[in-house]
Amino acid sequence: MAAIVDYAVLAFLAVTAVALLHFRNLFAVVMLASIYSLLSAALFVRLDAVDVAFTEAAVGAGISTILMLGSLALVGSKEERPRHTPIIPLLVVAVTGAALIYGTLDMPPFGRADNPVHQHVAPRYIQETPEKIDVPNVVTAVLASYRGYDTMGEVIVIFTAAIGVVLLLGIRQPRGEKESRSNEKGPTRGGKASE
Amino acid sequence: MIEQIADGASWAFIVTGAVFLVIGGIGVLRMPDVFTRLHAAGITDTLASGLILVGLMFQGGWTLVSVKLVLILLFLLFTSPVSSHALARAALHGGIRPILADSRGK
Amino acid sequence: MTHHLVLRVVANILVGPILLFALYVQFHGDYGPGGGFQAGVIFAAAFILYALIHGLEMTQRVLPIWVLKLCIALGALLFIGVGYACLLLGGNFLDYNALAHDPVHGQHLGILLVELGVGITVFSVMVAIFYAFAGRTGTD
């Protein structure tokens, strides 16, 4: 039965992805993207990647939907028709995709215990964690301790993202713009940015 | 003995919930306008979800799992009617009028 | 959205539990799924819910911008500071064994502090980006 759940969720994912490409109304795209991340989180739960599913739940379905809506309010929700024909990009994507699928043919069967992935550092982490770190959740031990440098890099990346956004857009205090509000009543819909 | 009762109860709850889920899903597809579809979606959000979660609670027993299930149920009971309500209000505010009995017969 | 009475009441009820749940995720990350990143996002989600209902202005009274800017740097500094603390206590950079007399305790302390740093940064960054986007909309 669990396999049927996998197939069903994967089929839904495919349908949603095609629909995402199809729609020109960006608002519908945001809604479908929200569905997409809900589905992929369900898939991560099936793959036992609980922490990843957790992140996807919190970030993909919640915050990123909100932030995308925030940017839609700035740029409007109509997608322009592309000026170029999509033939060449389609060709590139198709060739790359075919190559990737061809690559998976040589991969060892999914989930077998003697796969190369499970031979490298994973056994050491799993065996050492209970005695050296004594944290029940091995993922936390790997992220925060064994791979502390990587996590530090991630924090710096997030930090840089915030600096970039604050520098580019700036955080404004709504109270500080009383005078600008007096000549412009209320919020404008769709938010056409004045050049 | 007590296990059989719990199993039976959770079967009953889950199957009833599943039936309501499917009914609601069909309703969302078949109903004529947003407001009636909201009605159908509301069934799946509260009644069916509640029944299934209660059915799972019988399987969980007196453990942390059941506590979390109760929390999920509570949150769902709080949030989904509210978002249905807000959605209906926003739809009405956005200029969509419900299809009424006299407007259908032309 | 303050004129939505039902919405406002329920959102006011929910903000507290969401914050509490974020703290649970933060400090329970050693035992179950979750950790600093997820907790930061959930914590930010509570503030975003508040901002959606009560407006940006009220939210910035609760969580002023200068606090936010401080927090963005504070989280990253806490992480790197733990690394330097390890260095000063005689270990390698981010080698938590040096933090306490018992290596296992040191690891616990290190993971706790580092996750806290991640949580603070992620939380403040998410809210800052939301402030930047939402504050710009409608007045330009």
Place this chain on the structure above:
Amino acid sequence: MFTAAAAAILLTMGLAIVRALLGPTLYDRILAVNMFGTKTVLIIAVLGFLTGRPDFLDIALVYALINFIGVIAVLKFFEYGSLGAGRSDSRDPTS
């Protein structure tokens, strides 16, 4: 039993996706996404029991909370055209 529940949830998810794709108005899509969110909460809860490890309900709990916030954000976007509008610039709802 869990199989039956999972099948019903998946079927309902499929119907909700169809509604999200068809949905003539944007409100239909929001409705479908909202419904889809609660169904995801359910399927994660049921999947935990189906695989015999019901310890991961935290994720379902997060979903129940986050989904609500997402829907509120969408509705606010529609009603005000911005996410940061507050008390002072609310439009008259009765007009």
